Amino acid sequence: MMARAAAPAIPNVVILLANNVRTDDLSCYNPDTPAPTPNIDRLAAGGVLLRHHTVPALTPTANRAAHLTGQMPTRYGLQESEQGVRQILHTLSRAGLPNSTLTYADLLKKSGYRTKAAGGWELGWACESWADACHSPLKHGFDSFHGVPLSVSISEPEQLEESLLPTMQELNAYLEVMANQSAVRSIYRPIAEAAWYQWLAQVVTSGGSLREQARLTAELQQKLDLLLVRDDAVARWPYSLQGMTLPILFESLEFIKSSKRAGKPFLLQHSFLHVHDPPVTAPHRVGNSGVNAYYDSVLELDWAVGRVLDHLEELELLDDTIVYFASDFNDLMSYPPKTSNITDARVPGMFMYRGLMKPHVLHRPTSVLDLLPTVVDVIGKGAELLSMELDGRSLFFPMLTQGENSQRYHYSYRGDDLDSVTIVSEDETDPTIFKLYITKGCQLCKETTLLYNLTADPYQTEAIGPETPTFNQVVEDMRANLFAVPTVPSQLADFWRVMPLPPLFPWAQAAAYRAGVDPAGPAYLYSFLEADVVFAQEPGSDERAGGAASELDPSLPTFYRLAHREVPV
Template identity: 30%
Template sequence: MNGLKQCQRGAMGLVAALPLLASSMAQVEEQTPPNVVVFLVDDLGYMDIGANNPDCFYDTPNIDRLAKSGMRFTDGYAANPVCSPTRYSLMTGKYPTRAEATNFFGGNRPATYKGAEMQHLMPLEEITLAQALKAKGYATFFAGKWHLGPTEEYWPQNRGFDINIGGHKAGGPYSGKGYFAPFENPQIKEESPEGEHLPARLARETAKFIQANKEGPFLAYLAFYSVHTPLMGRPDLVEKYEKKAGQVPGNEFGAEEQVWPVEKKREVRLLQKHAVYAAMVEAMDEAVGVVLKQLEESGLAGNTIVVFTSDNGGLSTSEGSPTSNLPLRGGKGWVYEGGIREPWIIRYPGITQPGAVSDELICSIDLFPTLASAAGAEVQHEIDGVDLLPALKGELLEKRPLYWHYPHYSNQGGIPGGAIRVGDYKLFENYEDGRVTLHNLKDDIGEQNDIAAQHPEKVKQMRAKLHAWYKTVDAKFLREKNGKQPWRP
């Protein structure tokens, strides 16, 4: 009898627990998928944030706090050393070479040879990150620089974004008063107060969207025009950094970099002490802080993935050469580390550990599959990137090479070339004459010591992989000029 009573009590306990279990399951089923905020900064170098560079001249407290609350990647890359191609890769998960999107749109200047044939738009048949998330019920928002097509059918509002504030064909804030209102941007409809700062306006619009869509899920993609030229800073911040620059001793410029044309000399910036650029970096950081604060105030920080990165390296060899990427070699427009290694921070609540640091190799091609997976969106088309979830959990990614293809003469002086990174080794191939250099980045992050002669087998293996990849993505190369034929792989 006692056993029967115990059984009955057990059964009654189970029955009593069933509603609680059903309620818990319902909560899991009804849980909102993670919101997504992406910060994409234009021309921000790896060494331009305090989280990567303790001696950084620029104050970036909000970005640094983001790094402390998420995961910082030490070996994160852009898919290309200039803007449009990397933006294409972030939107599609593909290497830009697949679409012949190998230079900034509108740029293809000849020098010793003509640059490779290229497209100046992101093809309409491409499935974008915004379209993938929108199909899963996400509200989608874009603010800032787009630079992925010449006419409106190629702009954000026709590529999966519900709202577009400021995204059109231009590669910089070249209309109106530049970084200060009135902007005269065709995609900023409501006028700003006279003198309003562009990063502040974009952050305000992003925060407004977050508040209006706090029931989620949403994608907010803030692609700053900052810190691209024209070099224009807020007067109060410029004054601050002029005083700070006076305390930084030493020569601002030094060793010359190999550039085209050969007879033209370009010095590399050695010190970060450009007051206007510093003001632009801090103002961008303030804008990041506005958006992060809105997430906190809306109670959304615990269910929002935040990504912070850049589209190419810092501008160190032209157009005022406002920043230094040292110890990284080169900068924007170069396939050296200074042109392609980027700040990468990802905060994924419940997945990343606060203050975590990863040396896994990642690239802008990985944004699409990572966020699509987090949103539960199926990737049904061919992409090159991988889901970074294992790395975000602190695990190892499956080993893979990363590739770069830049068959153009950059207006920063960069020489046409390709590269492959396998583990610690990076091989650079000059497209003018086919010469290669090999560097062990673990020992030589500045790419100063060519060890190709000491490792002929490694050169052969890596070059074979690179050339096989060229065929896979149907890479195009330099074209003849004045009867002179360039090297061909």
């Protein structure tokens, strides 16, 4: 048997982040899932499966920030707000990940890595103007970016009050004119800005909560939020999430190839748009699962993960690369539902580093907060650059030695308040994992505190009674170890940080907007989907080639054959 090759001095790093995927929806966690996921299974089987991986918050924005920084989102104000909104809602709002916060991309870039972010960003974009891009990937350690600042699906707008309709229609008309008539763009900008501010003034005085006010912007989603961006330039506007899998994936694969040619270590963060709600499966993959649209999207995610692994293997880089896969959120979307309505902080998680780590399973809880310290530990670089307190802990030693994580407490917050704690008992020979839910305003009160044994009851169907010795023992343990995370006010409680603002609009790139098109229509989508068809037919090909309509596979849906024509520009 051939001996395992020595690990490279500086390994590459590939971060694969899914959107809203549950553990039970992947066959490496649940063999009975109705849609097997062989490629994600391959990643788990070749690496370290994190059986109980957790997130520290209940929203994607907060958890994306946590996984990038190794810090609780309450430290920089990206926690959901009880008085405001749950997450960043608009590309053109001021809320976002502060520049002062270090990310793993910052550390690796300073350590000589090429860095790229692809896919959904979700952590804000600008502060004073589109061009400053203060919250963008380019200001958080990434050399390049191709993807969407915010992954948005067109939703049904709220019914606007009569008083709001004229201003909204006026603003909509000005933006249309600016997009289509370059000669009058400079003339119409101040008029459009005035209408925009008038509309915001009417919204802020319309009454209702900030959450209700924020939903009024759905009328302008297509113009304000649907921007596909390359670095800081708008590449496609509006976009449709459906069919975008391949174009963004292609960028990531090309980055891997160019990094090998350059002979430099690289960091790739690829944030999948799957499994978005509503699902974003390309038309020719709809129905593949035979279950529902959600599982169709899970299968497309699995296919894309397989392409990344295949590409690393083909380029002989897989043994020299740390691959991490996780989900940013758990939206309890499984079919059929197996959980109660209690919040569940568990998400899929796995590391693979074939050059150094042997396949095994970590059973004790871990967290997405552990990613940054683990990467720094594995590559042996960047620790000296850390100037902030981390809330995660490196998993490198337990993964290397096939041991277990020694961290006993994992906290999950609902806004500023502690929602639950995952606790590992002190019994080293046969530890039990408990989940303790803490009620706001009465921490650890017997009447309102809920406790579950996740080892015996992973779906939290039967609470442990407050009269039992186990309940009292765990609660007293928790009482002695409650940890107060430093908290700053949430950015998401501020109207002027949550709402889309005129200065952040990419005025200089207004010509990129395609007025009057259906972003999900066949003709507009085809420039993306043509490449997807070719790629699906030839899995080993890296070419973005297209053929004549007669050369396309006749078994492909009519959608493709009808759409094979020039896309309007």
